[in-house]
Amino acid sequence: MSHFDNFFKSAFTVDNVIFGFDEGDLKVLLIRRGEEPYHGKWALPGYFVYPNEDLDGAAIRVLEELTGIDNVYLEQVQSFGAVNRHPFGRVITIAYFSLIKISNFSIQPASIALQAQWHSISAVANLAFDHNKILKACFQKLKWLVRSRPLGFELLPPQFTLTELQHLYEAILETDLDKRNFRKKILSMDLLIDLNLTQEGVAHRPAKLYQFDEERYQALLSEGFNFELKESRTQHKKDKSSESAHP
Amino acid sequence: MSHFDNFFKSAFTVDNVIFGFDEGDLKVLLIRRGEEPYHGKWALPGYFVYPNEDLDGAAIRVLEELTGIDNVYLEQVQSFGAVNRHPFGRVITIAYFSLIKISNFSIQPASIALQAQWHSISAVANLAFDHNKILKACFQKLKWLVRSRPLGFELLPPQFTLTELQHLYEAILETDLDKRNFRKKILSMDLLIDLNLTQEGVAHRPAKLYQFDEERYQALLSEGFNFELKESRTQHKKDKSSESAHP
């Protein structure tokens, strides 16, 4: 049956774009490749999909094998299938992405990777394959998603301050937000639990700590609530609160 | 090199979800398969990606070969790669979708398909493979996209009335829109050219005809304009304009 001529030696891979947030910086998890091609180069943690596993499953497995990270929610983003994107043959890849709290996971590269490390989004080197392109597409998707879902909580420690949350949003959206308006909006969604605790050991007024209300989020989700968070249409200058501090 | 064990007999396909709009109904283009598996069954127009072509190119070629339609913009949606989705072996598929004016294209199924035909979205049968799932995902994406881009013009004839446009939006969003508010919003985007023509041969007041302003759309796109079109947050009843007609 000539139909089967369409089955040829080819392969699929999955590549994971894992975002984290630390020190006010949006980061992505990269590995240094321990295999040809691109041996020694930085790349997204990705590998082949095996014949007996589906794509989502492969993404989860590969991430675990290459970085030691498991138990995260991975979302499919896009496929990349340029003819020569892989020097060894025809390989298309399916990109997945996820957001995780950096501090929650210890990174343990498998033998197949020389190293696994967080890199600031703003300082990502030349990656192997077409991984720069993939990263860019995933970052776009993140930016887009964060406007319609209260994402980002995944990236913060369980207890966080409103300023930390705002910085995270600013990093993702690549814009400045107005402090008062941001707080008003976030608090009005009623998705944060005020822990009645404050920061300790900071050399200034300590901020209150909050926690994400997972239960309420699930409840709202199921009733089709719209989480949109905008403040991006008009250009506006920062709230220069501090200008009064030095008269 | 054991690396190459990961290249095995497998295949990629592309499947196209082509939306059209006619007689107030949102439609999708299906073919009746002329090949095993699922010979004789309705399916999305899809076929294998060849070794020497990239995914976007394959989608365009396949659509042309199976339905005679070419010169349309296809957008990648998602990959589907369940292990047993294809009875002949491991095949993952990449779904593409597009919107076209039904009247602009004459459908000419190639020998590989027995038939190609528009089907109302609301009355799609059991399709081959996992194509019902794919169709559903694409419809979701359409619904989502139409809120953030002035899509839909692709689906209408070059000259259309505001009521036709509104019906189209209602079909996609699966909701009712308020006539006056819809017009206000659409016209304020300033993307329609008033042709100073009216419908002819209708048994009621003829509507004005408009045309989509492609140039202005491109201009606004490039300056990052936000086309969002909502009116979906609160539940609201229809504008029962006609209630005064029969006092």
Next chain:
DNA sequence: CACCTTTGTGTATTTTTTACACTAAAAAAT
């Protein structure tokens, strides 16, 4: 010419978004 059907229009109300500046709290420096 009455009548049927669909088009086309405006306004008032409510909600959301935006812009903007000072006091409060704690630690550090004097």
Next chain:
DNA sequence: ATTTTTTAGTGTAAAAAATACACAAAGGTG
């Protein structure tokens, strides 16, 4: 102990956007 430094926390008014809603106008039909 007082002052300085730094960040947290707060409210309001103005502008823009979204919503709800009803009737006259245009053309064909019988």
